[in-house]
Amino acid sequence: MRAWSGPVDGGIAVLGAGLSGLSLAAHLAAVPARPGPVVLVDDGARDIRDAGWAFWSRRSGLLDAAVSARFARIRVHAGGRARTLGLGRYRYGVVRGADLASVVGEVTDRVDDIGLRTGRVTQVHDGARPRVALSDGTELHPEWVFDGRGPDADDRGTSPDAWLDFRGWRIRTEAPLFDPDVPTLFDFRTDQRRAASFVYVLPTDTRHALVEHTSFAHPDGGPVGTAAHDEALREYLAAVLGADEDTYVVEADESARLPLASRPPARRSGNIVRIGAAGGMLKGSSGYAYQRIQCDSAAIAQSLARHGHPFDVRPAPSRFARYDQGLLRAVVERPAVLERAFAGLFDRSSAEPILRFLDEESTWRDEAALFASLPAAPLLRAMAGR
Ligand SMILES: Cc1cc2nc3c(=O)[nH]c(=O)nc-3n(C[C@H](O)[C@H](O)[C@H](O)COP(=O)(O)OP(=O)(O)OC[C@H]3O[C@@H](n4cnc5c(N)ncnc54)[C@H](O)[C@@H]3O)c2cc1C
Structure with missing residues (x-):
């Protein structure tokens, strides 16, 4: 990605050039219109080339060129039994940080108003126009801020399950x-x-x-x-x-x-929007975030292009947060529940229904079929025990 050294007055500042910051930059480059230049700000503390993410998906995506491996089957060993399950229409993919950075660079370099500035963000002020303070004393004055500075729950008041x-x-x-x-x-x-x-x-x-x-x-x-x-x-x-x-x-x-939280955090404060792990993209019951970040980035970019604001992003039905909360409660109160639950859940030839459920795309009927395979009594006892 090109280096950005000029001032920022309007447009978009993306804080953090990790998974969510880079993904959003690529999706913004791929839509026909943006509300001004896009500047990523990263402190360089984490070398993205050392990172890597696994994910599952049944759709093609903008950053697919970064996928270095794809698997059609997975193995689960639970309840004393090994099972190898097909993934149906899904594939389990792996993306290395270096590949992600290079593919994002290719996408963003096709437009001339997206760049990367090195700097440590010290404060973000809300107001008629947000203000972003950097440790070198400079200030940015973008119209929109997308804050993707990572999964640090402690200083953000989030209480995990x-x-x-x-x-x-x-x-x-x-x-x-x-x-x-x-x-x-x-x-x-x-x-x-x-x-x-x-x-x-x-x-x-x-x-x-x-x-x-x-x-x-x-x-x-x-x-x-x-x-x-x-x-x-x-x-x-x-x-x-x-x-x-x-x-x-x-x-x-x-x-x-x-931090695994079943309830999504408040994402928006004025024109400041949290993305990535800080924006609740870590799935409560699994900790996976890669594919959710891709979908969220695409939705934000589309919304900005269509409406000039990033809020046309549909949240998942609230029942999924309740399922995550129930599972997490049960599992932390009675650890043995997880293996029993997974032994039941993965006792099938295809993992497709489970992945659809974890992607929050299942129907009530799908969920009823999955829940029938769970050990109801221990789960309910564990949930009630809190
Ligand atoms: C070791 C590990 C393995 C994981 N594996 C998977 C996986 O396989 N699959 C999956 O789906 N999820 C995985 N996750 C969960 C999640 O996908 C990652 O945490 C993901 O990187 C979150 O993206 P992010 O953009 O929110 O944060 P990050 O990718 O961590 O990016 C945050 C960026 O912000 C920068 N930054 C922080 N503070 C400042 C500041 N003050 N000023 C400027 N820049 C700043 C950081 O240096 C960093 O570059 C994993 C997480 C970890 C920690």
Whole structure:
């Protein structure tokens, strides 16, 4: 993306050039009209090239050229049984940060009024026209601000229903160990006593994979901690995959503690709109945000092009927030519920209905069929226990 060094007076400021900022910039470049120039402001603290996202989708998207792998099947191990499920019309895709940045650059460079400015945002003032203060003393005066500075709940007053607390190792093995065609989305063969936990295995080829230990942690509890995650990863690799420590190398790692909130946060204050994780795009019950961010970016850009404002963005029906809240409550109160629920939910040949439900595109009838496979009594007891 081009560097931007001029003043900002009108147009759009996008704060944060992470997943949501870059995605919105690309979608704004792709619509026929924008209300003035678009300037992304990023502090450079997080190198996007180190990031990566997995997602599922059944539609083509503007940034599909950034997808480096696509899978048609997934594996789930729950309730003592392994299942391999087809994805129907969906594909499970992987986007690497470096590829996303380069594809977004190609899209935005086709128009001449989108650019990137390096700077740390210190304050955003609402008013007749928003004011964005940077740490170097400069001020921007855009008409619209889209704030995508990331999933930091603490300074934004959001109270999560749970934490998605995870740590992943990028592993290289001596001998072939991974099935390169089938990622494991949930493997519950890990300790469930402290928190509902599973291991995720995303293969690159037979000898490389991201192996991640993930816990749904209590909203009032402390972090799981690096040592506990590492111990669980070592155990999983040895006991489940049969890989002793001297047979693999951890080439890189990633950790996060993402706030999972079933209720979407207030997104708008005057002409300031939160996007990305800060705008409630992390799905409450799963922590996935990539595809929701793509849909939201497309809707905001379309709305701006059609109406001159970004608010023609349809929220999901409120029942989905209630489902997320119920599941998260149940899972943090009684961790064992998650494995039982997933054993029932994934006991089918295709994951398509589950993915449609998680995308909040299912009908009442679809949901009734899915809920019939859930262990009703433990879920209800856990929800009532709060
Ligand atoms: C390790 C990890 C793995 C994840 N994996 C997946 C996945 O596989 N699939 C999925 O769907 N979701 C995943 N997520 C969740 C979610 O998609 C990501 O958190 C996503 O990056 C959120 O996008 P964002 O734009 O809100 O924030 P970010 O991508 O984090 O971007 C925020 C940007 O704002 C910048 N910034 C912050 N403060 C300032 C400031 N004051 N001034 C200027 N710039 C600032 C940061 O440097 C950064 O560049 C993952 C999250 C993490 C942390």
